[in-house]
Amino acid sequence: MNIPYYPGCTLNTNAKDLQQCAEYSAQALGFSMVELTDWNCCGASLPLTDNSSMGYAGPANVLINAKEEGTKEGNEDKLTTLCAVCYNVLKRTNYAFNNDNNKLDTVNSLLETDYKGDTNVLHYLEVLRDEIGYDKVKEKVTTQLKGLKVAPYYGCFLLRPHNEVGLDDPYSPTIFEGLLETLGCEVVDFSHKGECCGSYSAMTNPENVANCSFGVVESAVAAGADIIATTCPLCQFNLDGNQVKQKSHFGDLDEMPIIYFTQLLSIALGKDINSISFDSNSISPLPLLKEKGFV
């Protein structure tokens, strides 16, 4: 099964390793991620205001390219992405195109070809759950992550706004939990699984990000988790980096390693841990993984 894949700026550069883990996992599960031949930045956030048609043009272009790719021989007519922000932007663009004729016309007038709002966007988690099936994933697991208490962190962009993006129920989601259980992890429910990490205000207001990230990490610690699994490279960066850079906000809190979901998935599917790069982690998860016997 060949599924068109949209990397987005981050997964293709700074977070390339996270993508590699996803590709390894795809191979292990019997599908391949076909990178779009032509793509551009999604914009990294969709404008919240009505007044920005340009903001929709970038993602619309991506979706047009995806549709082209998806209708090629041998490819699934879908698009998948690993980045929560890209997912959010693409889904919301689809929603706008399907529900607002004015926007549809205005944005299409800025593009070379018209976009009809018909590209089917799936997050990688949805591919695993719906296209592959968690049962099949379970079969391919070579290293059961037994005894690892994982707090699944969704952040904002996968869950909100629910009617436009709606990956899962915003207060009792199960898609990420289901995957982690399939990998053998012990899933820890914690109150801040959908609360904001501080996001891109890291650029101008690092204090704010520290506050938000602290809230998330602290609630995971209180719930008894060993590690937090993230679904967005920025959440990964914020939750991990701030524990070291803004230590004053974190006080005496035990350091909690943060790992990206594709890294965890690939380890369970047998990827050699030495081939996974934790260089960009401020707190390396390696000691914990060694302790639990996965290395």
Place this chain on the structure above:
Amino acid sequence: MSRTGVFVCHCGTNISATVDVVKVAEEMKNQPGVVYTEDYKFMCSAPGQGKLKEIIEENKLDSVVIAACSPHMHEKTFRNASEAAGLNAFKVEMANIREQCSWVHPDKAEGTVKSLDLTKKMIEKVRNNEELEKITMPVTKRALIVGGGIAGIQAALDIAASGTEVVIVEKSSSLGGHMIQLSETFPTLDCSQCIMTPKMVEASLNPNIKIYTYAEVEALDGFVGNFRLRIRKKAKSVIEDECTGCGICIEKCPKKVPNPFEMGLGMTKSISVPFPQAVPNVPVIDRDSCIYYKTGKCRVCEKVCGPKCIDFEQKDEIIYEDVGAIVVATGYDTMPLDKFGEYGYGKFKDVIDGLTFERMASAAGYTAGEIQRPSDGKVPETVVFIQCVGSRDESKGVSYCSKICCMYSAKHTMLYRHKVHHGKAHVFYMDIRAGGKNYEEFVRRAIEEDGAQYHRGRVSRVYEREGKLIVKGADTISGKPLTIEADMVVLATAMTARKGADKLAQTLGISYDKYQFYSESHPKLRPVETNTAGIFLAGACQGPKDVPESVAQGSAAASKVLGLLSQETLQREPITAEVNEANCIACFDCLNICPYGAITSKEIKDRDGNLIKEVAEVNPGVCMGCGLCNAACRSKTIELRGFLDSQIFAEINSLAA
């Protein structure tokens, strides 16, 4: 040739300011068939009506046109006055030269010209009018009430007091509705059971009241004064007439199930009465949980029953009741909370809803009145009450205000503080709606005497941390977020229509709004009538309301019923549809379009009983004279008496001339 009289009213200066009424009266003298005209200051006044009668008699008028206000105002008045003078009421028409002319045209010249046209038009119509006789129908002097809660019981007692027989059909196995679940009632803090059970018993002992419990209305036939209802008495598996209510079967039953009366938090048995004061005090076997019905074993209740009234083979019984009037008093449900995941209801045991708190606080409830956390049984030190859960919420709930939650939340804080003296009660509200008698004082008492803390702002989220519930709210008066660590959270959920309210409405043929609350005939002036003749409303099924209002509506509905049933025969306006059976081809477009079910098919047979043809037939008792059938009929075979095509065309031709 007709002898028409025309009266043009000044209506003080309401009409005469912008219409030259004297001229109109003058000009009408020239119209064919008009033998008398007059202009007058106030036609509807006593002398005005007296004049009308006088002129009719003196001039032997056979038809009258009154150019004045809207027929909505005074058509009845003038028709009654004319009838008194011996003229058929339907030979009297009004030309509306006020609402449709003098009040909307400031230019007197224009207004006068239009008034001339309008009056001429009605003269042409009335000349073509037929004399119609009011329709009389018999009346069954019995009433039926759907729903045995406080509104239904009140209506039943009031109707029975007149000596009229009443039937109550109650869906659950006991009278009482939701009111019997309440702990105390605002604003008096009367114990709910103490004030309600006497009424329930009174109803059960009243010889004029027949009560069916564990029963539902399945079908309705007939029309006002002549209804026939088909009622299904569901099988209780107990022979009701022989049961003494001793309760041994309940005691000995081995199967425990969550008790819906206690909002699922207390337990009851498969055979049970919902609460100890149930009326009738006859238990019912829940066949879904009973061991015998599932496995064939047990039958302990049968063994211990003294009067031997357990009957496992008992079947549902179908009963027919003939009545003249119906009162619908089916009450309310509370909003399901699955869309409100942010409050954690269902996920966190200590987040409960208003009715659950009532059962907790009730001395007869599953905790014998002690406030306890459902999770660990401990007494909560801090309780947060959240108002407007589901109500005033367009995005996930309903846009309306549920009316009672401000009052019962205040009540809850008082009950909590009376029982847990050191406890802290917090209320998050948007507004306080306390408009009833002594209501505002009640809320202030909760704050000033009983120490409840009120915060103006809504709650965004409730989550659990180390056994406590973290409530993230806001205080908009200071403009700051406000977080409270609570031991228990009570959600004031919105009142909604009963589940299945739409089905019942469709069975009875009454209308409902988008929230499935039943529609009253006029929101201001006819709150307990529906647009279906003979069917009345009482209580929360019509919209959120408290006990005093429900009781008042129960009595109001009763008075309407008694008014209806006090007549020997019912008279109805003859503005009904009539089928020309010679022309009718039985396409039944009229039957399908009639919103009142007034049209049926009729077979026309010859002398030997052979079918000649089918035609449509209108039941004048049910027909409301809306005219839809007339519009739908392709061959104009069905017409509306009083608005025949010939009459309408006379009006049109007059205007076109």
Place this chain on the structure above:
Amino acid sequence: MSADGHHEVAKDEYIAQIEELSGEDVSKCYQCGKCTAGCPMAEKMDLPPSMVMRYMQLELSDDLKKATSRWDCVGCLVCGSRCPKFCNPGAVMEALRMEDMRSGNRDEVIEKLPVNFVKNAPQQAIVSGFRKYVP
């Protein structure tokens, strides 16, 4: 808002501009405070989301211009996703930011940005940061 449901344009120019940019009809807001209650940055803000909505309603443009809460907003969308009246205070915050950036009222300068951040942060942070916070 007028009785026939058509939205009347605000008298104050600044307020009218923000309303147009955001696409929001602030008269719908009935000040329940749920947005402020759920906002992760509300404790820090000088004017939390419900107060921003109120100031828009009262057309207090001078006070609004002085407020800095728009730069504390992280764009997490909790406010709009829980609002019972389908309002989106986040859109108003965004419009306030856009107006400042477009009219040159934003002090942040690229030189002020932390070098480490620009080097190490995920691209998406830089892209969106530039779109939202830095002109």
